[in-house]
Each structure stands twice: as C-alpha cells, then as structure tokens.
Amino acid sequence: MSKDLKDLKDKVIAYLHALEKPDFEAARALCAETATVWHNDGKGDETLDEYFEGLKRQIGSYESIRYDIIRQFSQPGAVLQQHVVRVTAKSGERGGVHAAVYFAFDDAGLITRIEAYANYIPDSQDS
Template sequence: MSQDLKATVVTYLHALEDLDFDAARALCAETATVWHNDGKGDESLESYFAGLKTQISLYESIHYDIGRQLAQPGGVVQQHVVRVVTKTGERGGIHAAVYFGFNDAGLIVRIEAYANYIPDVRAD
C-alpha cells in the first residue's frame, strides 16, 4: 500500500507540472485541507488550487525534483525541489518538505508543506 501512496504523490506532482489541475484534484478527497508555512493556517483545497494556479502562471515551467520519499500506512513524507523558470528566464528552486496524508480509499486528505524559494545564482 505504501508504494501505491508514493506513486499517487508522483502522479499528483506530474499533473501539476502539466498544469492539469483537474487530474491533480481528482487524487484528493473533497474534504482535503492544506497547510503552508505562511502563517495563514489551514486552507480548503479550492483555495489552495486557486492560489496554485496563480503562482504557477508566473512560471514558464516547473518540475518537481524528488530527493527523498518515505511512506508508511496512511502517509508520505518527502523532500523535493520545485525547479522553476520564470517568464523572464530567472531560474530558481522552491525547496520543500511535504507531508501527504491519505484516507482508506487512497485519496489525499491532507497536505502540509514547508517551503522556501531560493534563486539560482550559478553562472551559466
């Protein structure tokens, strides 16, 4: 089961990369909630996806680079970097530690994300 949960997280992230918000949303329970380290507390999935669409629209492209993914019954914890290229060509990464909680049906019911944006300062 934990391998299935890990695969669901990867499918969810690929849907976000492809800007397929309907496919990502379909992997979540209706009552799912999201927490970020922005001090605003929990938000509904609808609010989360609205903000995500706005944020992702600032980028030319995004890619989730998963560094570590650990699963146990009912949840997946992972570290990843969201590699972004802005529409002006700036490159950077959003370093994150994320918990994905699942219900018995295998749907995401909770996302808890601690993230920090770091510009890419490497010379080309």
C-alpha cells in the same frame, strides 16, 4: 516495502506530475473533497478551492516547473517527502523551491491533508 506503501508514493508522484503539466483537474481528482492544506506562510489551513486557486496563480507565473524528488518515506496512510520544485519564470529567472511535504491519505487512497514547508532559493547567476 508493501504494495500499499508503494501505491501511496506513486499517487504523490502522479499528483506532482499533474501539477507540472499543469492539469489541475487531474491533481484535484487525487484529493478527497474535504482535504486541507497548510503552508509555512502563517495563514493557517486552506480548503482545496483556496489551495488550487493559489496554485493556478503561482504556476501561471512560471514558464515551466519540474519536481525533483530527493527522498520519500511512507507509512500506512502517509507519505513524507523532500523535493525541489525547479521553476523558470516567464522573465527567464530560474530558481528552486526547496520543500518538505507531508501527504495524508484516506482509506480510498485519496489525499486528505498536505502540509508543506517550502523556501524559494533563486539560482545564482555567474557574473
């Protein structure tokens, strides 16, 4: 793997670690100002402002989050990965958001596009 492709994978990991903290400023600094985001929620593309506003609300409802990367594939200017976001709600409920996410980058190495297909699955509770 070339250094450039590894650098893009490392930038995705840095972005996800910033969200885990949550450090939204650090995450946003890894994105181009004109970046757009798409989710499989039927609402179409979002601007960065809309995306981070939604993230703040969503992540704020959790006690903790952790990204477990299953696999990453890269090519020049893009990373495709599968991950599970392990979440613990403030109520104690635990679950995972299973996702496939595409990250596109500009020549400066900033994220210009995020496309996420995600599905929340609660952890099974043993009775």
